[in-house]
Amino acid sequence: NAGVMQNPRHLVRRRGQEARLRCSPMKGHSHVYWYRQLPEEGLKFMVYLQKENIIDESGMPKERFSAEFPKEGPSILRIQQVVRGDSAAYFCASSPRLGQGAGTEAFFGQGTRLTVV
């Protein structure tokens, strides 16, 4: 059973371009989470998705950022018109189910390191 797969591992974009980050969850996992990690900082929650639904996007910037998790295929985090401040590591995690009392942990991918030049 392959782990959470993220690609690309490294992505360089010029200011104003679009960045597309992909995440394939572990087999059997229907919940996907995206986190952003700035250099020397912790993890900031961005968005939580189930298949075809956004459950919680409270951590996602209102503009330029979007996420989807279609019925078929990987979850995509899209950043339009990237700026230097978007440079960070973006981590995806998946789980069968999380929540209070569920006791089920999330499994993380290796991350995509986005550099905006």
Next chain:
Amino acid sequence: GDSVTQMEGPVTLSEEAFLTINCTYTATGYPSLFWYVQYPGEGLQLLLKATKADDKGSNKGFEATYRKETTSFHLEKGSVQVSDSAVYFCAGGGSQGNLIFGKGTKLSVKP
């Protein structure tokens, strides 16, 4: 809202020293609690977890006990090794079904 407060680092210890990293969680209920570890250039790996009060999670010599009264989940290890150098994150299950993370504590162990 839900939040995790974690001891800030960096923490520098000599090999075989005792380690404690404090973590407390604020929530309306009693969520599952986790410790994750991140080695340089990698993603996060689950280190240990506890799903209810008084549960003790343990792995690789690390331990943490879920204290209901204080909603604390302090990470401890009796004798650290150089290979334990990493960033450690405390996390709790959020009310929305996501995971809430602390800011992370960087541990450096010197030989």
